[in-house]
Amino acid sequence: MSVNLTLLTVMGALYACGIYLILERSLTRVLLGLMLLANATNLLILATGGYAGLAPIFDKDTPAGDYNDPLPQALILTSIVISFAVTAFMLGIIYRTWVLARQDEIQDDAEDRRVAETPSFDAEDDSVIPAETSEFPLAMVGSDGAGTIDKATASAPAPGTGNGTAAVMSGDRPVRADKAASEEQPGSLNVDPSPEGGEE
Amino acid sequence: MNITSFAPLAVVLPILGAALTFLLIHHTRAQRAISIAVLTLTLLLECWLLASVWEGGTAAVDIGGWLPPWGIVLVVDQFSSLMLVVSSTVSLAVLIYATGQGMADGDRDAPVSIFHPTYLILVAGVSNAFLSGDLFNLYVGFEILLTASYVLITLGGTGPRIRAGVTYVVVSVVSSVLFLIAIAMVYGATGTINMADLAIKLGDLDQGTRTLLHVMLLVAFGIKAAVFPLSFWLPDSYPTAPAPVTAVFAGLLTKVGVYAMVRTETLLFPGDALNAPLMVAALLTMVVGILGALAQSDIKRLLSFTLVSHIGYMVFGLAMSTVAGLGAAVFYVAHHITIQTSLFLVTGLIERRGGSSSMDRVAGLAKLSPVLGVLFFIPAMNLAGIPPFSGFLGKLGLLQAGVELGTPLAYALVIGGVLTSLLTLLAIARVWNRAFWRKPGDAEHPDPVLLAAPADSATGDRAGRTNVTLLPRTMVGSTLGLVVFGVALTVFAGPLFRVADQSAEEMLDRSSYIQAVLGEDAPVPPVPPAAQPGQGELQGGGK
Structure with a gap:
């Protein structure tokens, strides 16, 4: 050809x-x-x-x-x-x-960029599970209140959320035992921060 | 007169329907009725075609009475008719879903009237590509479906869709240009573009030219099928499109590429030495694709990556070029079209119910809508290959064929296949845990609507509209239909596998295809004796 x-x-x-x-x-x-x-x-x-x-x-x-x-x-x-x-x-x-x-x-692509910038640390999958040093986990001592303060603040994964502090400051305003027992973690939004006297 | 002479209707009917719906552009009800009727008719015709091919063997239709190899010819064999039936079923379900969405939203999206004609043209292009017995007609089929898909992917013309559309259009055009170059080279080398004629004439070329043509065609189809190094456009462009559009793209478009690859490998270049590179590409597609899926936090993007990843299984089956491997690949294509489409449809429902498809926002859907949970769970487990679903059966077939082949590379792919399957399960489990099981409040950026909405609310505010039906019956119904069809593939896996194996045998044998096109006395060249196991061992051992 x-x-x-x-x-x-x-x-x-x-x-x-x-x-x-x-x-x-x-x-x-x-x-x-x-x-x-x-x-x-x-x-x-x-x-x-x-x-x-x-x-x-x-x-x-x-x-x-x-x-x-x-x-x-x-x-x-x-x-x-x-x-x-x-x-x-x-x-x-x-x-x-x-x-x-x-x-x-x-x-x-914005989503591409976002995925690329995501740190390899994933808050849900990778964060350290708070070690239970006490025989009595948080849910069990909720009625007492005083004993929970240190451990709870130390183990809260995301510091400084408003609800988190409200739940943990159970020294001033004790969270009702049944409320505390229904919680999986202190920072959860399901905590009712003002069972009594929260309106201050 | 045989029913197979009506095969061109599978292309012509949707085009006529498209013309009709385009004329009735201001009558949405009429549009809906026409497009659903047309697709149902096409589906019935294709079922009939499948049955007749099952009985009577491969048949060819000479368009316009021009005899092959000069005229254009449509070929109906078991593989193409099976693909037609599955693709039409899926596109019918997606169409019903889309009309359901349109009715629920009151059709206030301005360009929705263009959806029906474009969608029917897309179906026509897909049918044309499946039926084509001529390389250039295959190109035209591709162009028909691609042009329709350009319109669909940019539907509405919003910023993200235009951005995604640009990537998609440019990549598709480049792949089409490559395909056209390959056609020109093939024509220059052999003087014909009829595939049956090529099957005879390509064998006479010297090895170097053959390899060049083979690689050109594989690269062109590889871009369309999203095989690993050529797959990056897919997760970039699919997720932004409207849910039904993404669903039909995910189900059909890449599979047309796979179909073309299968034809290239079996009919045009059987027994060539490209099986080992194809296997490596398949392995990389599987593993890289699924690793990409694990990094995503958007369900649509995650599914797009699993789509890329699972193309690897089909290429794996194809690259083995044994009856068992190819049969499993055919079965896997049919399974994957159905499952991937239903997953994308469910994701569309998730987006409606939960307000977003991002796993950082959506949570607690299992409690909000158990139906959605079931609809997602079944195809998701199916995709991951959990027994007894068809995904498991398809993968089992592929792995068995790989072990039968027994080369080191085949074993590497078997291991890669199992690993990919497990990682798919992980990716799917992440979606399940985050979007379905955890409490709405635990999401990283919880959707206020989702937090506030009571579990039984059937309507809500979406995209600036109030009181939109969140889960319209037509949308849920069509998704359910497709999920049930996917389960039916499991129940009728035995007969389906028989069809797949027979079509694989037919394709590897080539004689029925060539004789159907060129007449009973056409010479059928023997498959070149370049033994695949030996080749694979040679190249696999060198790694």
């Missing part, structure tokens, strides 16, 4: 420029890059048809070898239509990005 060198050179140049452009961050350039790639591919398909020949309209005097191969041209026609539609859609998207963000740049 013989090919046209000019066509091939142009095709190579188009591919090179196209690939360079789609690596850019500006959307318009990416679009231009995609268009160049599509057209370079059309040239490639054209090249597979071999040398230019006669129009493929059957004539019984013409030997079969003189005709041009019509199939690549049919393929190119289809691919031109498709890339036309995609280009139009991309233009729509670019315009929409411009309307929304006032910039012609590819945006970062």
Whole structure:
């Protein structure tokens, strides 16, 4: 099969420029890059048809070898239509990005960024489970109150939440035993901070 | 006249439906009725096709009377008709779900009227890709479904969707360009793009050209199927789309890529030396995908990563190119389309009920809505491969085939497969623990609505609208239908595995496909004797 060198050179140049452009961050350039790639591919398909020949309209005097191969041209026609539609859609998207963000740049994925910045420490899975040094866990001594203060404040995983302190300061305002017993952890929101006298 | 001559209707019906719904763009009720009717008809036709192919073997339809290898030909064999039936079932369920959502929300989202025509065109593209017996027609099928998916993924044109859409469109266009280049090269090398004809002619090329064409096609399809180094676009772009759209994308689009890979491997380049690299890619896809899933705190993103990860199983089965492996891969594709779609549909319901799909916000759903818990739990366990579900059976089939093959690389993949299955279970268990079991107050950023809402409230405020039905019956019903279909795949796993194994045998044998397209007297080239086990051992041992 013989090919046209000019066509091939142009095709190579188009591919090179196209690939360079789609690596850019500006959307318009990416679009231009995609268009160049599509057209370079059309040239490639054209090249597979071999040398230019006669129009493929059957004539019984013409030997079969003189005709041009019509199939690549049919393929190119289809691919031109498709890339036309995609280009139009991309233009729509670019315009929409411009309307929304006032910039012609590819945006970062916020969720991706967030996951990337998440520390490997996960409060729920990895935090130290407070060691029970007492035979009597918090829930059991709730009615007493006084004995719970130190341990509870030390083991609270998230310091400084308002509810947490209200629950733990059971020295001043003793939390009812049944309330305390229903708790899994001191910082939980289910604690009713003002069973009595919380309105101060 | 055989029923298989009506095969083009599987493509034509949805396109006609799309035209009709586009004309009726201001009549949402009519649109709904038409699109559901069209998809039901298509599904019935495809079931009939499957039955007839089951009885009568592979059949080909010459479009417009142009004989192959010159004209375009549609081929119905067991694999393609099975894919058609499963994909249409799934798309019908998603369509009903979407209409349910539209009705519940009062269709106030402006561009929703465009949803029905676009969705039907997507289905037409998928059917065309499954049926195509011609490489360029396959490309056209891909383009039809991709163009429709561009519209669907940016539906509404909000900031995040446009951002995700840009990634998706650019990556898809690049993969399509690669596919087109591959087609041009194939045509340049052989002078034909009819797949049956190619199966005969590609064998005459020298090894270097063959490998080049093979790699080009695999890379192009690998991007579409989201195989590991080419998979990063998927979790980036899928999660922002509306729930039904993500669901149908997750179920169908990547599987069309897998389907194309299967055809490339079995029909065009059987017995070629790319099985070992494919196996490595499969292993990496499984492991890297599932590790990505573990890092996510958004359920949709997590599911997108499991989607990538489980593509690895299918590639694994494909890369073994034994009847057992390929059969298990076919079964796994059918299972995974159903399960992954139903999980995304449930996630859509979670988002409605809980106000968000982020596990930092949603909690306590098991108590709020036990139905949701059941709907999530069954496909989730199915995905993780807990016996007796079809996920377990599919994985078991793959692992058995891997052990049968017995190369070091196959064993590595067997271990990787088990590990991925366990990690999937871990990822799913995290969702279950955090979104379903813990108290609403324990969430990192508890949703005030969720904290305040009494357990039995059927309506709530979502996205600025008040008194939205949180769990409309149509949405729950269609999800339930799909979950039941997934369970049915388990119950009827025996016959399904038989279909899968038979289609695998048929594909590896190639003669029925080639003879159906080119006539009874077409020469069927023998599969090149490049023995896969030897190849795998050679390359696997070098590692």
